[in-house]
Amino acid sequence: MPETSPNLDAANDQEFHSQRHRSLPIIDTITQVPDYPAKLRIYKIPASPFWQVRCFFKGKTYTKSTRTLSKRSALSAARDFFHSKVAELYGVTLQKSLHREVVFADLVDATVAMHQGRVDRGEFTLNSLRMMRNRLQRYVVPVLGQVPIREFSYQHAADYMQKLSAKGNSSVTIQQYLVAIRKVLVHAMATGHITALPKFPTITIKSKPRGSFSLQEYRLLVTHARRLIGDVIPIHATQRSKYGPTRIGRYEYIREDLQYLIVFMVNSFIRPTDLKNMKHEHVTIVRGEHVYLRLNLPESKKHDKPIVTMRPAVRAYERLLERDKARGYGKPEDYVFMPELWDRLVMIMRYGYQLQRVQEVAGVGVNKSNGMKRTLYSLRHTAITLRLLYGGNIDLLTLARNARTSVEMIETYYSSNLTAEMNIGLLQGKRGRV
Numbered sequence: 001m002p003e004t005s006p007n008l009d010a011a012n013d014q015e016f017h018s019q020r021h022r023s024l025p026i027i028d029t030i031t032q033v034p035d036y037p038a039k040l041r042i043y044k045i046p047a048s049p050f051w052q053v054r055c056f057f058k059g060k061t062y063t064k065s066t067r068t069l070s071k072r073s074a075l076s077a078a079r080d081f082f083h084s085k086v087a088e089l090y091g092v093t094l095q096k097s098l099h100r101e102v103v104f105a106d107l108v109d110a111t112v113a114m115h116q117g118r119v120d121r122g123e124f125t126l127n128s129l130r131m132m133r134n135r136l137q138r139y140v141v142p143v144l145g146q147v148p149i150r151e152f153s154y155q156h157a158a159d160y161m162q163k164l165s166a167k168g169n170s171s172v173t174i175q176q177y178l179v180a181i182r183k184v185l186v187h188a189m190a191t192g193h194i195t196a197l198p199k200f201p202t203i204t205i206k207s208k209p210r211g212s213f214s215l216q217e218y219r220l221l222v223t224h225a226r227r228l229i230g231d232v233i234p235i236h237a238t239q240r241s242k243y244g245p246t247r248i249g250r251y252e253y254i255r256e257d258l259q260y261l262i263v264f265m266v267n268s269f270i271r272p273t274d275l276k277n278m279k280h281e282h283v284t285i286v287r288g289e290h291v292y293l294r295l296n297l298p299e300s301k302k303h304d305k306p307i308v309t310m311r312p313a314v315r316a317y318e319r320l321l322e323r324d325k326a327r328g329y330g331k332p333e334d335y336v337f338m339p340e341l342w343d344r345l346v347m348i349m350r351y352g353y354q355l356q357r358v359q360e361v362a363g364v365g366v367n368k369s370n371g372m373k374r375t376l377y378s379l380r381h382t383a384i385t386l387r388l389l390y391g392g393n394i395d396l397l398t399l400a401r402n403a404r405t406s407v408e409m410i411e412t413y414y415s416s417n418l419t420a421e422m423n424i425g426l427l428q429g430k431r432g433r434v
Helices: 006-012 071-097 104-120 126-144 154-166 171-190 215-227 258-266 272-277 311-326 344-362 377-390 396-402 407-414 420-428
Strands: 041-045 048-057 060-065 283-287 291-295
Touching: 041 071, 048 071, 060 071, 071 104, 071 126, 071 344, 104 126, 104 171, 126 154, 126 171, 154 171, 215 258, 215 344, 215 377, 258 311, 258 344, 258 377, 272 344, 283 311, 291 311, 377 396, 396 407
Parallel strands: none
Antiparallel strands: 041 048, 048 060, 283 291
16 A cells, blocks of 8 residues: 655645634534524634624625523524514515505514614613513514504504403503504604504503512521522422423522522612622622622613612621632622523522522411512512611602612502501600600
8 A cells, every 4th residue: 555645644734724714603503593594593603702693684694792601692682683683674664665555563673673773772671672572573463463554543452452451461561562552653653654643542550569578577588598408499399480390400409598698688679680780890898887788780770870788788798709709709700699600590580499489488478468479579679668667767769769769669669568557656756745
């Protein structure tokens, strides 16, 4: 057998092969987005740790970084990318090519595209856009989609409201659907398809505040969260998720940090969404006449002012920080809660299941006064309610600003569970001699 020539060996050497460009997809990572056109895919590239998305429209390939390391979050970002591009490229011009009367469905994509611009400018939240798009495309268009836009009337909205009522939807949910429909009609008027907005039916909003915990129930929660550390939650507790039992794993267990989370939320006024975003760089321990945490959290619900906490939150945070550092976390860019978990939505779900289990064991799962089920959000309600009860002469404006809400919201929702008897001391107090 003839010997291989040195020149042939050199030609076969990998060193002489052309290298793939760092922006080209890594073949093994290319994933089609389920239930969407095959042209919509996510993938990774050597030049970035983040997932990328690409899709082919009108003879051109559009790509974008999802800015996430989580594959699940990347798939969600890809769906958003697809809908925004469809609305941008097709929604505005669709009506121009129609040889028939414009119907309600023709303007939905264009309306979504307009609000995508508001998201890009920071005037509208991405979650709000997703909810609006989902309501319009999945639930409104199948019913009202073929109504000619010039003929859309009060009766169409009223009939749709009646259908929602018959399905058992709450007044708040019905109101949100009517708002989404009105946005499409506002866009129709702005683009000249109609000359005036039709009158809409009125609906009385019956608010149902989330239940808060009493001081005794709060103590029971912390006690049981500490006692149940390591206990496995039965599978039936995770099967209640609409995503199925495999959404976060077949089983969950009570973590040591749940007790600190409960104390932290009840003494810091934060929302569950703040748990997702909070990193150590957002937290400053202040020691002076008063000891507290200053939380410079990312904007939530159009509020961006710092939050100051009660003293117990300092102790809870210090224990969390000590625990994180022992596990190799605790750096400024690390998350405070479950720093090892990049999918922050799953993080909230896992804490929610744990709290639900602790509530069941402690017997405080439902508010006895109004029958409302308690969730993670109830810990925020508890923080505000306890300040109203035991905060001395604290004024509502100070409390509202620190909790990143309004006085009206506190009066409508957070103080709704209070009764006169809870503050009997203030009612019967005296200024001086009578």
